[in-house]
Amino acid sequence: MALLSLDNLDVAYGNVQALRGVSLTVGDREMVALLGANGAGKTTTLRTISGLIAPRTGTITFDGEPIAGRPAHELVARGLAHLPEGRDLFAPLTVEENLRYGYWTKRRDKSGYATQLDRVMDHFPRLRERRRQAAGTLSGGEQQMLGVARALMSSPRLLLVDELSLGLAPMIVEQLFEILKQVNGEGTAILLVEQFVHMSLSNTDRAYVLAKGEVALEGRSDELLADPQLIASYLGEQELEAANATGASAAPAPAPRRRSRSRS
Ligand SMILES: Nc1ncnc2c1ncn2[C@@H]1O[C@H](COP(=O)(O)OP(=O)(O)OP(=O)(O)O)[C@@H](O)[C@H]1O
Numbered sequence: 001m002a003l004l005s006l007d008n009l010d011v012a013y014g015n016v017q018a019l020r021g022v023s024l025t026v027g028d029r030e031m032v033a034l035l036g037a038n039g040a041g042k043t044t045t046l047r048t049i050s051g052l053i054a055p056r057t058g059t060i061t062f063d064g065e066p067i068a069g070r071p072a073h074e075l076v077a078r079g080l081a082h083l084p085e086g087r088d089l090f091a092p093l094t095v096e097e098n099l100r101y102g103y104w105t106k107r108r109d110k111s112g113y114a115t116q117l118d119r120v121m122d123h124f125p126r127l128r129e130r131r132r133q134a135a136g137t138l139s140g141g142e143q144q145m146l147g148v149a150r151a152l153m154s155s156p157r158l159l160l161v162d163e164l165s166l167g168l169a170p171m172i173v174e175q176l177f178e179i180l181k182q183v184n185g186e187g188t189a190i191l192l193v194e195q196f197v198h199m200s201l202s203n204t205d206r207a208y209v210l211a212k213g214e215v216a217l218e219g220r221s222d223e224l225l226a227d228p229q230l231i232a233s234y235l236g237e238q239e240l241e242a243a244n245a246t247g248a249s250a251a252p253a254p255a256p257r258r259r260s261r262s263r264s
């Protein structure tokens, strides 16, 4: 059974329908990309999973239990961590104080804290060096690292990541992806929202493409990667250029499953 499954989710902000009949799954230890143009509903999907928005209809199952409508703090305790869009670190607090907060969101015994801090810091030598520095004075890339590190302090089974790449140079984004792959390799499932399509598909097992609040396309990432034109038709010209620039392979692959009735 999937670790996370969304079934036929509808979400609206007042009269604005943001998600229509969204269904997706993330398997245990799987790394899945959620792609889509601006406004497609990616952030809304993650916020709904982590209990910040209540769906109008549909079900969300995490680890075998229905979780739609459960409060966010309860979901953290069950093993769900969310790294939101933008940086919501406590800027005046130090790196270590931010990490301690991440640990206490799950409220476990004090004795485990030092071990967990050490484990997480092993992924982030740059943060270890800067542990007493105020979070607000870190570089953009270091702040994103801290965001990931803070989410990992709660030992999540599933990590939701929204636009890790925002405002960062591609080289830094690649380093962050490397870290996410390590974390995934150690057993944390990841659902990743990204604008860097090529990098996302190169680093994930499967992907979903949202268009106007619906799942328009889903498939294995390597298969989607082999057909940049197909993805570009959902994501716009900019992404097509990016995919071409990176020289994505044109090798034939089985066609990914298309779900939408119309391609817009
Ligand atoms: N708080 C809100 N109130 C009203 N409408 C909202 C709200 N948040 C999002 N929306 C609308 O819902 C739709 C989906 O937004 P969402 O933020 O999920 O998109 P996204 O795929 O994350 O886009 P981006 O790539 O720009 O981050 C958009 O049309 C947006 O305008």
Ligand SMILES: [Mg+2]
Residues within 6 Å of the ligand: 042, 043, 044, 085
């Ligand atoms: Mg968003």
